[in-house]
Amino acid sequence: MKTKQANLIYILPNIFTAASIFSGVFSIISAVxxxxxxxxxxxxxxxxxxxxxxRVARLTNTCSKFGVEFDSLADMVAFGVAPALLMYLFVGHEFGRFGVVASALFVIFGAIRLARFNVMTVSSEPSVFIGVPIPTAAVFVSLLVLLFHKYDLNVDYGIVIMLLSILVSILMVSNIRYPSFKKIDLSPKHAMKSFVFILSALLLVFMYPIEGFTLLAVIYILYGIARTVILMPKTLVKK
Structure with a gap:
């Protein structure tokens, strides 16, 4: 009986991974x-x-090499192919070969990002990501589509989506560090700041869901760039 329960617990995180793939495939069909x-x-x-x-895998102590590989393949579908196809069908097809290149770059650089993450997981800092995570890049592109579709901006400003998708593709394979939020400092010193920020973000998203999520994504992406620019002189001095 215990063996059966152990097997079910082992399967549990993979069920969520499979659901992520299903959602990605459903997204592709919807875009088509x-x-x-x-x-x-x-x-x-x-x-x-x-x-x-x-989180389920860590809580149940069922992390495995299979789970890591399965998760990477799921990410490639849901956060690589799905947003690239969505972007191309929404606006990219209007730009001919440039649209194809922009969509392909997103998938290729996303694959490189995932491969690098898997290789560097052991040696990387647990509190940061090296380069924009592919889920963040995918959601950013999706939010741009939602925003432009809501305000009918794709007709006149579709090129903006293409250029921003190329930018975020490059950021995925960059060495810019981004916070992972896996270990949030909830000490009394930072608890109130975290509470105020989270509450403000939730209220913003509640009032303006698409605009709020887009703003948060933009802040996150710009944070890494701004942090790198600010710290660059200090890094050069040390060298």
């Missing part, structure tokens, strides 16, 4: 059918499921 809003939200659902599977 022209349902861009649904496709975008399904990618965000994949993000939630992707976060749950890792």
């Amino acid at each position: 059918n022209g349902e861009y809003d649904k496709a975008s939200w399904l990618i965000m659902l994949s993000l939630i499921l992707d976060g749950i599977d890792g």
Whole structure:
């Protein structure tokens, strides 16, 4: 009986990973059918499921090499292929070969990002990511589609999505450090600041869901760039 329970616990995180893949495939189908809003939200659902599977694996102590590889393949579908196809079908096809290149770069650099993450997991700092994580990049592209679709901006400003997708693709394979939030400092010194920020973010998202999520994604991406620029003189002095 205990063996069966152990096997079920081992399967549990992989169920969430499979659900993330399903959500990614459903997003692709929705994008092909022209349902861009649904496709975008399904990618965000994949993000939630992707976060749950890792936490379930750690809580149940069922982390495995198979789980790591399965999770990477799931990320490639949900956060690589799905957002790239969504972007291409939404606006990229209007730019001919440039649209193809931009979509392909997102998938290729996303694959490199995942491969590098798997190789560097043991040696990397637990509190930071090296380069923008592929789920963040995917959600950023999805939010741009939602925002531009809501305000009908894709007709006149579709090139902005293409350029920003290329930028975030490059950031995925960059050496810029981004916070991972795996270990949040909840000491009394920082607890109130964290509470105020989280509460403000939740209220913003409640009032303006698409705009709020987009703003948070932009702040996160710009934070890494700004931090690197600020610390660059200190790094050069040490060298």
